[in-house]
Amino acid sequence: MSALPILQLKAVGKSYGATRVLKGIDLDVMRGEIVTLIGPSGSGKTTALRCMNFLEAYDEGEVWIKGQLLGYRLNGRAERIRDSDESIAEVRRPVAMVFQQFNLWPHMTVLANVAAPLVLSKKIGKGEARRKALAALQRVGLEHKADAYPARLSGGQQQRVGIARALAIEPEVMLLDEPTSALDPELVEEVLSVIRSLAQDGMTMVMVTHEMSFAAKISDKVVFMEAGKIVEAGPPAQLFGNTRTPRLQQFLKPWFDRSLSPTPTSTPNADNAATTGLNPPEAALIVTVTGRGA
Amino acid sequence: MNAFLSMVPRFADAMLVTLEVSLLAAFLGMIGGFALNALRMRFSKALAIPYRTYVWLVRGMPYLSQLVIVYFGLPVLGLTMTAAQATIVSLSIYAAAYFAEIFRAGWASIPHGQIEAARAFGIGRRAAFRAIELPQALAFAVPLLANQVILVIKESAVASIITVPELTMTASDIVASTYTYIGPYAMLIVCYWLLTQAVALIAARASALIPFLQKTS
Numbered sequence: 009m010s011a012l013p014i015l016q017l018k019a020v021g022k023s024y025g026a027t028r029v030l031k032g033i034d035l036d037v038m039r040g041e042i043v044t045l046i047g048p049s050g051s052g053k054t055t056a057l058r059c060m061n062f063l064e065a066y067d068e069g070e071v072w073i074k075g076q077l078l079g080y081r082l083n084g085r086a087e088r089i090r091d092s093d094e095s096i097a098e099v100r101r102p103v104a105m106v107f108q109q110f111n112l113w114p115h116m117t118v119l120a121n122v123a124a125p126l127v128l129s130k131k132i133g134k135g136e137a138r139r140k141a142l143a144a145l146q147r148v149g150l151e152h153k154a155d156a157y158p159a160r161l162s163g164g165q166q167q168r169v170g171i172a173r174a175l176a177i178e179p180e181v182m183l184l185d186e187p188t189s190a191l192d193p194e195l196v197e198e199v200l201s202v203i204r205s206l207a208q209d210g211m212t213m214v215m216v217t218h219e220m221s222f223a224a225k226i227s228d229k230v231v232f233m234e235a236g237k238i239v240e241a242g243p244p245a246q247l248f249g250n251t252r253t254p255r256l257q258q259f260l261k262p263w264f265d266r267s268l269s270p271t272p273t274s275t276p277n278a279d280n281a282a283t284t285g286l287n288p289p290e291a292a293l294i295v296t297v298t299g300r301g302a
Numbered sequence: 303m304n305a306f307l308s309m310v311p312r313f314a315d316a317m318l319v320t321l322e323v324s325l326l327a328a329f330l331g332m333i334g335g336f337a338l339n340a341l342r343m344r345f346s347k348a349l350a351i352p353y354r355t356y357v358w359l360v361r362g363m364p365y366l367s368q369l370v371i372v373y374f375g376l377p378v379l380g381l382t383m384t385a386a387q388a389t390i391v392s393l394s395i396y397a398a399a400y401f402a403e404i405f406r407a408g409w410a411s412i413p414h415g416q417i418e419a420a421r422a423f424g425i426g427r428r429a430a431f432r433a434i435e436l437p438q439a440l441a442f443a444v445p446l447l448a449n450q451v452i453l454v455i456k457e458s459a460v461a462s463i464i465t466v467p468e469l470t471m472t473a474s475d476i477v478a479s480t481y482t483y484i485g486p487y488a489m490l491i492v493c494y495w496l497l498t499q500a501v502a503l504i505a506a507r508a509s510a511l512i513p514f515l516q517k518t519s
Binding site: 061063093094097100101104105107109111112113114115116124125128129157159173177 | 413430441
């Protein structure tokens with residue numbers, strides 16, 4: 009077992025003109041780990057995720073994928089220069105991405121969407137690509153939609169195709185950018201259950217999400233960001249159950265309130281709260297914060 | 303009635319001239335416009351201003367003035383052309399600006415997320431252009447291209463001024479020699495209408511053949 013992170017961010021910063029949207033992000037993602045990024049809109053969590061595969065060119069710090077620097081190389085005088093597109097593609101090869109808006113290619117059938125990255129970038133044969141694409145579609149339960157065009161699918165199905173497309177390249181890390189934010193509430197669960205099953209298979213994932221309960225259940229590590237910085241990072245029990253960060257308490261409050269209001273009888277009794285030293289809402293939530301796949 | 307029928311062979315010949323001149327110009331203009339837009343995208347820094355200038359000049363000037371420059375201006379520089387050649391050259395240059403803008407719109411219609419997805423999945427620039435951008439941009443462009451081809455066909459009427467024996471000149475000739483207006487101009491309208499409807503019909507058929515544009519599967 010190597011203890012090297014599969015994905016590592018060291019003091020990563022990013023500015024748009026004079027606005028510094030990421031202010032030194034440090035993050036280690038170990039193989040098999042599930043990391044969720046949470047935080048208010050504009051906190052930089054999506055930008056941080058996009059820096060992890062250089063869709064966003066970070067301009068401070070370093071991103072390492074399996075021990076290789078992403079996006080830049082050093083010249084003889086230890087100055088940083090932008091890598092070629094080909095080298096960047098080579099370093100990010102183990103990383104797949106699932107997008108908030110799915111970003112399927114509408115002129116291709118579902119099968120062609122999933123096979124396209126294999127055919128167009130990996131230079132493998134059409135038959136082999138087709139076989140792998142079908143297997144990936146099977147994995148998300150959509151092999152019967154292989155010949156349909158994306159526009160004929162529901163949002164949840166489109167996102168599952170997006171996940172199949174990511175799976176087909178046999179990634180070692182999956183980046184998921186708010187994978188359920190564009191979906192109707194009743195379609196969210198079908199996507200979450202696919203992600204949950206990937207987690208059970210040990211897929212390494214970094215996910216930006218607003219699904220707090222899901223993040224609490226599935227994550228090994230939760231990262232709370234605010235104003236371009238990591239405010240608190242740790243196991244979900246710590247962030248969702250026991251945080252001492254006022255800003256995080258404030259951020260989570262609406263979710264606590266929503267989680268508790270429909271079932272007021274489930275509020276833990278005073279004894280329970282007294283023994284754990286938590287406020288009642290937090291004590292209630294810590295019950296739901298269990299291991300992966302719960 | 304006899305007089306009317308006697309015009310048919312002349313109009314048939316003229317229609318072939320209009321068809322030849324305008325379709326050749328539309329074809330060359332389309333290729334030129336596609337190339338202009340592709341170069342603009344590939345070398346966006348260097349070519350942004352030359353591209354805008356070209357479009358600005360060509361769209362800002364009446365086609366007649368461009369035809370005059372090519373037919374009467376270029377011989378001064380030692381480049382002499384027949385009237386039909388001058389029409390094809392100037393009409394191609396004129397149409398290329400419009401076609402380039404149509405292709406630009408075609409590419410602008412593709413959501414950026416799709417290009418990002420291609421990049422995130424390691425699909426190179428060329429492969430993305432060919433397999434992801436091109437089919438969608440062309441599908442988007444089909445009705446606009448047809449529209450522009452129709453405009454080129456009708457704009458070719460200006461060539462009558464430099465005596466290209468196309469439809470409009472033929473109609474004018476018949477009017478001048480017979481002093482009848484209604485017959486020749488009615489014939490003229492019918493001829494242009496046939497040509498433009500043929501283009502519209504072909505474009506509609508082409509759109510119907512693009513599977514991902516269909517509303518029902």
